[in-house]
Amino acid sequence: MSVIIKNGRVIDPGRINGPADVLIENGTIAAVGPGLKAPAGATVIDATGKWVLPGFVDLHVHFREPGFEYKETIATGAAAAVAGGFTSVCCMPNTQPVNDNQSITEFILDKAKAAGLANVFPIGAITKGSEGKELAEFGDLKKAGCVAVSDDGKPVMNAMVMRRALEYARAFDLPVVDHCECTHLSEGGCMHEGQVATEMGLHGIPSASEDVMVARNLALAELTGGRLHLAHLSTAGSVRMVREAKARGIRVTAEACPHHFLLTEEAVREFNTNAKMNPPLRSRKDVEAVKAGLKDGTIDVIATDHAPHAAFEKEREFDYAPFGIVGLETAWGLALVLAEEGVLTVEQVVSALTIQPARAFGLAKGTLAVGADADVTIVDPEAQWVVDPGQFKSKGRNTPFAGWKLKGRVVSTLVGGRVVHP
Amino acid sequence: MSLKRKDLLGIQDMSVEEITLVLETAESFKEVSGRDIKKVPTLRGKTVVNLFFEPSTRTRTSFELAAKRLSADVINFAVSASSVSKGETLLDTARNIEAMQADFIVLRHPMAGAPNILAKLLRASIVNAGDGGHEHPTQALLDLYTLREKKREFKGLRLAIVGDIAHSRVARSNIYALTKLGAEVRVIGPPTMMPLEVERLGVKVFYDLDEGLRGVDVIMMLRLQLERQGIALFPSIREYSRLYCLTPERVKLAAPDALVMHPGPINRGVEIAPEVADSVSSVILDQVTNGVAVRMAVLYLLSGGK
Numbered sequence: 001m002s003v004i005i006k007n008g009r010v011i012d013p014g015r016i017n018g019p020a021d022v023l024i025e026n027g028t029i030a031a032v033g034p035g036l037k038a039p040a041g042a043t044v045i046d047a048t049g050k051w052v053l054p055g056f057v058d059l060h061v062h063f064r065e066p067g068f069e070y071k072e073t074i075a076t077g078a079a080a081a082v083a084g085g086f087t088s089v090c091c092m093p094n095t096q097p098v099n100d101n102q103s104i105t106e107f108i109l110d111k112a113k114a115a116g117l118a119n120v121f122p123i124g125a126i127t128k129g130s131e132g133k134e135l136a137e138f139g140d141l142k143k144a145g146c147v148a149v150s151d152d153g154k155p156v157m158n159a160m161v162m163r164r165a166l167e168y169a170r171a172f173d174l175p176v177v178d179h180c181e182c183t184h185l186s187e188g189g190c191m192h193e194g195q196v197a198t199e200m201g202l203h204g205i206p207s208a209s210e211d212v213m214v215a216r217n218l219a220l221a222e223l224t225g226g227r228l229h230l231a232h233l234s235t236a237g238s239v240r241m242v243r244e245a246k247a248r249g250i251r252v253t254a255e256a257c258p259h260h261f262l263l264t265e266e267a268v269r270e271f272n273t274n275a276k277m278n279p280p281l282r283s284r285k286d287v288e289a290v291k292a293g294l295k296d297g298t299i300d301v302i303a304t305d306h307a308p309h310a311a312f313e314k315e316r317e318f319d320y321a322p323f324g325i326v327g328l329e330t331a332w333g334l335a336l337v338l339a340e341e342g343v344l345t346v347e348q349v350v351s352a353l354t355i356q357p358a359r360a361f362g363l364a365k366g367t368l369a370v371g372a373d374a375d376v377t378i379v380d381p382e383a384q385w386v387v388d389p390g391q392f393k394s395k396g397r398n399t400p401f402a403g404w405k406l407k408g409r410v411v412s413t414l415v416g417g418r419v420v421h422p
Numbered sequence: 423m424s425l426k427r428k429d430l431l432g433i434q435d436m437s438v439e440e441i442t443l444v445l446e447t448a449e450s451f452k453e454v455s456g457r458d459i460k461k462v463p464t465l466r467g468k469t470v471v472n473l474f475f476e477p478s479t480r481t482r483t484s485f486e487l488a489a490k491r492l493s494a495d496v497i498n499f500a501v502s503a504s505s506v507s508k509g510e511t512l513l514d515t516a517r518n519i520e521a522m523q524a525d526f527i528v529l530r531h532p533m534a535g536a537p538n539i540l541a542k543l544l545r546a547s548i549v550n551a552g553d554g555g556h557e558h559p560t561q562a563l564l565d566l567y568t569l570r571e572k573k574r575e576f577k578g579l580r581l582a583i584v585g586d587i588a589h590s591r592v593a594r595s596n597i598y599a600l601t602k603l604g605a606e607v608r609v610i611g612p613p614t615m616m617p618l619e620v621e622r623l624g625v626k627v628f629y630d631l632d633e634g635l636r637g638v639d640v641i642m643m644l645r646l647q648l649e650r651q652g653i654a655l656f657p658s659i660r661e662y663s664r665l666y667c668l669t670p671e672r673v674k675l676a677a678p679d680a681l682v683m684h685p686g687p688i689n690r691g692v693e694i695a696p697e698v699a700d701s702v703s704s705v706i707l708d709q710v711t712n713g714v715a716v717r718m719a720v721l722y723l724l725s726g727g728k
Contacts, residue, residue, distance in 0.1 A: 199434065
């Protein structure tokens, strides 16, 4: 089975950025270069005027299955992923039951296989039931297919538990992913603590609730030599500390979400529950710091924290509405804003969505190198479109970006050489 | 004359003209409340639903009287914690009430922004009767009305709000109203009760009560929510009242004819000394009387002012 993608501009960061064809044989990349000859019987995809990119890799999604299938299933989540150009996604374990054992991991992989769309990589829990007390069985989780461990949705509050997790995970070379939030400082909070919360009379989540946990985690990474990955950084303090830690050679990677580099606390005005997520939208100064962190490589990865919820759950009092927004189907257009603003080059944007996340979790993905799995995303860089949640493949419609005019759209997605979108 | 808006959600988005219109309209309704027959037919045939998710006597009664004096039909709908726990959402409850053809929903709710949600999704006029720590616009309007009666001018008026500014909807609504009208607003309380960046609302912050009270024309005390002691915001009621209770000696630090206000209900001896609450400078009961007139004005003006 041969597929050839012709006449596009291939952007595979660090390898090629220019006009080239991509030849796929039996689900893997066979050749990349200008003027490739299509073998007899090959399927030809014309990518004139398009960019041909490695399939995007998202380290942070919530697919809600098992337990909350009314919000999202692995099949609908995977459909949303490929519609957004993501060929590989890592799903957080905060399902019901929590993915803290081999059988849940296998269940997730079975569902993903049945859906046959994106590659789904489960993330196992750090602690049993994500209760923050006893370590989950990392060995079993890894063997079953987990690529990292995290109690995401919650932090690991007990510093000793976090220390043991970072130490123990070394035996399996698993990254430990923390959602950095001191729950004592954030208790009762529902948006960034600052001027807007003060005006609206909403309880705040101070930047310090993230900063103190980032500081702790970096100290523990230094102590243990464990592989630390920090989820969804949102504050200037976090970025500063990670930058300093990297300069000192501590093993740490970090991600940022599009909403944290494009929106501020101002989006919450009018009690917009689609602008409620955790960590919350922060101040202008924080947004600038996150961008600076992406620019200088302090933040390695753009992730979505795709968190679908049912409409009725968001149509509630602001305090009662759940945290989280969907992100898979808007991420590319939103990330490209960074290139338009001159924060990153296009190649850097692609890198933060492909090879960088793949490296952070040690996935053999995010590249068009010869021999790699043929996960390819083709985008039209000029296509203008308006975000319409009604068109999402995800069950979740909860986005603060509805109505945004974006430039750059995913037109086709291939996983293992097979067209899975549209 | 009318307010060209469907709902009254807060003072923050009201113009000075709208505020003034409410205050002027309230004057004629205050006259109605002084009559032998305290009723006008203005809202005859209209239905006002008081939808209260928090216990309240003063505000609910005040709205009820206001609606009745305008000849509207009034239903009091007190939602107990138990029916919320049965799972009916705010929106479903309100849709049910609207299905009964309510023209006004007066909403008191423990969560900030609850009236904003209803305003967006329902046809009825929503009047915010206090939402979490956000706003309590009719309280601010009745405070303004009382101030105008006693002091005439807002411009240059020096006013101190004392207590838990961070969690007070009364403080927020009054800060928005008074700064719009040109008064000088001070907020006084321990730093744990000051919301972040409160100075940006155009107020001066004092942690020392004596210092903050010096020379002010109006002292507005807030009710101390006693459950917030402990590790939360202050160590003990004893220490709080030593530092922040308005005593007769402290009133003397203010201007000679200073007024003392309190939205009620008061904790005697905690944030306000009994002698002060009952003194001539106290206008606490005027506030209650004026509350009815101001709420009549709000309902009237929202109904189109016809």
